[in-house]
Amino acid sequence: MKYSKMLIPTLREVPAEAEIESHKLMLRAGLMRRLASGVYSFLPLGYRTFRKIENIVREEMDRAGAQELIMSALIPAESYKETGRWEVFGPEMFRLKDRGDRDFCLGPTHEEIFTQTVKSGVKSYKNLPMTLYQIQTKFRDERRPRFGVMRSREFVMKDAYSFDADEQGLDESYNKMYQAYCSIFDRCSLDYTVVDADSGAMGGSGSQEFMVKSDIGEAQIAYCDSCGYAANDEKAQCLEQKVTVTEPALPLEEVETPEARTIEQLCEFFDCGPENFAKTLIYKADENIIAAVVRGDRELNETKLQNYLGCIELEMADDETIYKVTNAKVGFAGPVGLSIRIIADFEVKAMSNFITGANKTGYHIKNVNIDRDTENIEFLDIRNIALGDSCPVCHEKIKLARGIEVGHIFKLGDKYTKALDCLYLDANGKSQTMLMGCYGIGIGRTMASVIEQNYDEKGIIWPMAIAPYQVIIIPINISDQEQAAAADALYEKLLSENIEVLFDDRKERPGVKFNDAELIGIPIRITVGKKTGEGIVEYKLRKSSDMEEINIADVINRVKNDILKS
RNA sequence: CGGGAUGUAGCGCAGGUGGUAGCGCACAUGGUUUGGGACCAUGGGGCCGCAGGUUCGAAUCCUGUCAUCCCGACCA
Numbered sequence A: 001m002k003y004s005k006m007l008i009p010t011l012r013e014v015p016a017e018a019e020i021e022s023h024k025l026m027l028r029a030g031l032m033r034r035l036a037s038g039v040y041s042f043l044p045l046g047y048r049t050f051r052k053i054e055n056i057v058r059e060e061m062d063r064a065g066a067q068e069l070i071m072s073a074l075i076p077a078e079s080y081k082e083t084g085r086w087e088v089f090g091p092e093m094f095r096l097k098d099r100g101d102r103d104f105c106l107g108p109t110h111e112e113i114f115t116q117t118v119k120s121g122v123k124s125y126k127n128l129p130m131t132l133y134q135i136q137t138k139f140r141d142e143r144r145p146r147f148g149v150m151r152s153r154e155f156v157m158k159d160a161y162s163f164d165a166d167e168q169g170l171d172e173s174y175n176k177m178y179q180a181y182c183s184i185f186d187r188c189s190l191d192y193t194v195v196d197a198d199s200g201a202m203g204g205s206g207s208q209e210f211m212v213k214s215d216i217g218e219a220q221i222a223y224c225d226s227c228g229y230a231a232n233d234e235k236a237q238c239l240e241q242k243v244t245v246t247e248p249a250l251p252l253e254e255v256e257t258p259e260a261r262t263i264e265q266l267c268e269f270f271d272c273g274p275e276n277f278a279k280t281l282i283y284k285a286d287e288n289i290i291a292a293v294v295r296g297d298r299e300l301n302e303t304k305l306q307n308y309l310g311c312i313e314l315e316m317a318d319d320e321t322i323y324k325v326t327n328a329k330v331g332f333a334g335p336v337g338l339s340i341r342i343i344a345d346f347e348v349k350a351m352s353n354f355i356t357g358a359n360k361t362g363y364h365i366k367n368v369n370i371d372r373d374t375e376n377i378e379f380l381d382i383r384n385i386a387l388g389d390s391c392p393v394c395h396e397k398i399k400l401a402r403g404i405e406v407g408h409i410f411k412l413g414d415k416y417t418k419a420l421d422c423l424y425l426d427a428n429g430k431s432q433t434m435l436m437g438c439y440g441i442g443i444g445r446t447m448a449s450v451i452e453q454n455y456d457e458k459g460i461i462w463p464m465a466i467a468p469y470q471v472i473i474i475p476i477n478i479s480d481q482e483q484a485a486a487a488d489a490l491y492e493k494l495l496s497e498n499i500e501v502l503f504d505d506r507k508e509r510p511g512v513k514f515n516d517a518e519l520i521g522i523p524i525r526i527t528v529g530k531k532t533g534e535g536i537v538e539y540k541l542r543k544s545s546d547m548e549e550i551n552i553a554d555v556i557n558r559v560k561n562d563i564l565k566s
Numbered sequence B: 001c002g003g004g005a006u007g008u009a010g011c012g013c014a015g016g017u018g019g020u021a022g023c024g025c026a027c028a029u030g031g032u033u034u035g036g037g038a039c040c041a042u043g044g045g046g047c048c049g050c051a052g053g054u055u056c057g058a059a060u061c062c063u064g065u066c067a068u069c070c071c072g073a074c075c076a
Helices: A021-028 A044-063 A111-121 A167-187 A263-270 A302-309 A319-326 A415-419 A443-453 A481-496 A510-520 A530-534 A552-565
Strands: A032-036 A039-042 A074-076 A094-097 A103-106 A130-139 A154-164 A192-196 A206-213 A219-223 A230-232 A253-256 A278-285 A288-295 A314-316 A341-345 A354-357 A363-368 A377-380 A399-413 A423-425 A431-433 A435-442 A471-475 A501-503 A524-528 A536-541 A547-551
Touching (some): A021 A032, A021 A443, A039 A044, A044 A130, A044 A154, A044 A167, A044 A443, A111 A415, A111 A435, A130 A167, A154 A443, A167 A206, A167 A435, A192 A219, A206 A230, A206 A443, A288 A319, A302 A314, A399 A443, A415 A435, A435 A443, A471 A510, A481 A501, A481 A524, A481 A552, A524 A552, A530 A536, A536 A552, A547 A552
Parallel strands (some): A192 A230, A288 A341, A341 A377
Antiparallel strands (some): A032 A039, A074 A103, A094 A103, A154 A435, A206 A399, A219 A230, A219 A399, A253 A363, A278 A288, A278 A314, A354 A363, A399 A435, A423 A431, A524 A536, A536 A547
């Protein structure tokens, strides 16, 4: 392709809308433009990479035996009403009505639609297992779209759904997808980690996320270098600590703490660290009010608590409710003398002579010992794992990192197939419910993650497999007959060898061309300059700082070689 | 949804005691240039987010509204 004919609106300056590197670079390199918050258009250069990622996904899905199809993004409400998700999705679903006032939505995910399709088309165990997928646009009206295409409201996702006769089959289908995902992300040159994820209150026997470690990631992951354990922090298990030091239990003492209600204020007031407190959080779990107690310096893990309680909704209680159950304003709740159900983290059991709220506005209690001072407390793991905690597998120190979720694989079991009566007849002619798995990859997010891991101060450094073009030819002076002719001949030659080449035929100064080539991240750069007469051109890889002069006749082989090697 | 900030040319920004708009880059034309974002000259481009209000007069002051971004909350 001739550069002069292409729409590549590179920007020198960073648009004010972008905060993170991948977002800035995607705008600066002319890969995409914003249309509305969380809605983006891909421009020609960006779309080439986008399609390459799609194709890698497609090839690996096909190789794993999955079949591609495409569903409508416009879906009638009935499809979601049967499983209750028309309500569950709430305002996150883009809803609309047709001229006859019938409810529709733009699909946020397609479990129901695939299940219906399989239900009507598959009747016998002989047709199972079956895995179907699509690469299609999803719509979610996110509360807060952010970081460009990382969290957008309209995004392309590959979503696959497997249907099996039994658990063993589901495991096999799941493992095939796991392998396919590894191949996909390997081919995209992504450095990723697979972590255990929470499978939600609705059951399911397993779920894993493919995470790209990055400071801008929205998920916290815990991992262990010595045994390889890795989990999303919603899932990462905190071990029950052995009680090692036991101070003699001191008598309870009520202390007036008029202006201290946060842990920070209390530390100052009592002149001690946050680990000497236990904080008591009042929650509304469906229709019940409960208290959750964790050490002062810990974070409550709502997912763990919700899974334990088995409730549909879990939210912090409002001030009024807190006053009703604790007899005190917010900030003075404590487990001692509290009459509602109390769930405490394991760690609280190991604490001695700690401080908690007194359930009396303006007062705290010192020297609390949970076993002595309270009863009927349920102890379990309800806190977030923290740096330096023990690995639940090998007991070494846990490390923390942030991650971008680029893929998620999930054993759904019979959640949807049961609700929608997706049945098959087994070998005995008996009706059985199919078991389902679902598997997603965000295409745009994957693209942004690759950039997040592959850039320098000059711009993007595309891995060969997904670069918009493999080679860029830069004639230093296009007005120079000899250079122009040599560059053009080289261009035609590369094209005839089916190499994807961008020919920078613009009448620009060399600096402009070099800077654009580096910004858009083309892996191989061939400069046709003053040694053209001697049959010499310059050859440089984007990812390396070495530049060498090679004979024009050797270029083709060199390029082919570098493409093969990558 | 709570907190914070910003809307002036394609991009980045200035202007602000009220008098109908400016800089850099980009763009167009001509010329000089040609190995790391050239120079000179000329030129095109703006309902100053939108709507009300105050005023003889509003980019500027007031009110409302919309949009965008950041932090948080929430969430397949």
